[in-house]
Amino acid sequence: MKKLILFILAISISFLSFGQQSNSTKLSGIKLEKEQDFSNIPAYVSFFEDHFIDASKMEQIISYLSKDKLIGIIHLDSADDKLNMTHHRYQQSYNNIPIENTQYIFHTKNNKIESMNGCMLSQPDVSGSFSISESTAFQAALDYIKAEKYIFELGPEKQLPGFANYEVPEAIKVYLPENGDPQSNKIRPAYKFDIYAWKPHSRQWIFVDAETGKVVHTENRLFQxxxxxxxxxxxxxxxxxxxxxxxxxxxxxxxxxxxxxxxxxxxxxxxxx
Structure with a gap:
């Protein structure tokens, strides 16, 4: 119930800040479908038709619900469906660096938010810093895979379908929830690499802790x-x-x-x- 009150308060403040209708009117227009135990940002929310929210308030809603000023959201993409709705996907960020495995989707029609859902952290516990170099982290990722040969090392074979655009992987800075669990509020800085091995054949996201240099999480990219x-x-x-x-x-x-x-x-x- 406490989280419901916080969410309603955030929405109400958002509307008051832009000279919209009164709190009492807006409170009755919110329908909370599902809360999240680990976050004040609900898993799913829908609104009654006469209380849809202006689409320009998407970022403000997340800002009001997040207790850390360094928390933000990064727009990933927007897609239209056959029902004339537009679905806007966002990823959560900390200090403008993406938080892995977080996502929130705003479902809009005629520039009004009808519902929203996803998984985001309202108060992440951040520790660590980007202290090791990207090259050190990359070598740690290769040492973890221990492949005999990688796609970026190939000769003529590299022109085969699916390989031609693959180059030496670049480090992607992210914040990774503990063990890759999107419900964990403990996050640490990490370098993320797309490691594509030729022999033995594999492709994985490799996450290297940016402070300790240890591989802390992996995700398969090939499903054979x-x-x-x-x-x-x-x-x-x-x-x-x-x-x-x-x-x-x-x-x-x-x-x-x-x-x-x-x-x-x-x-x-x-x-x-």
Missing amino acids: GDEEGIAHTAYSGVQAITTHNFGNYYSLMEMSRGNGVYTYNCQMTDDYY
Whole structure:
């Protein structure tokens, strides 16, 4: 109930600040669907039709609910749907640096906020600083993966679909909630890298603590799966085979048995993609 009161107060102040209707009128127009135990910013809110909020108040709403002046929001994108609604996605920031795994979406129509939902922290507990260099953090990420070869090290193979635009990863400054949990109010500075390995094949977001230099969180970017196919063999006619789908191409490997079954060429290399 305390969080509901805080939210209603924030909305009311927002309207009073811009000369809108009275508190009592606005209080009756707010419908809180779901609170969040870890934050004063609710998970979902909708408004009655005659009390929709002007879309220009999106940032003010979050500012009133956040107790730290360094908290802000970064606009990610806006998308229209077939119902003539526009959905504005924002990510929370601390001192203009994104807070990982936070997001809030404002659902608007005719420049009025009809509802909003997401996951944001109202009072994050920030510790640590960006004290190690980006190059040190990058080496820590590579040491963690321990791949034999990375996509950015490839020669002609790098021109294959999906690889051509991949260069040496650049560090992205973020604040990471503890263990990557969006419901954790404890956040620390981290460098985020998109590490794409050729052998063994993997692609992950690697988060390196910007103070300790330790890898503190990872997220897979490749979601692979075996696919059934057919092969026209030289001596056995048409046979059913299992291939591996990497999203935009297939390769002669399968991951459903043991540690995987890999098919090599006559030179015993894996350059068969």
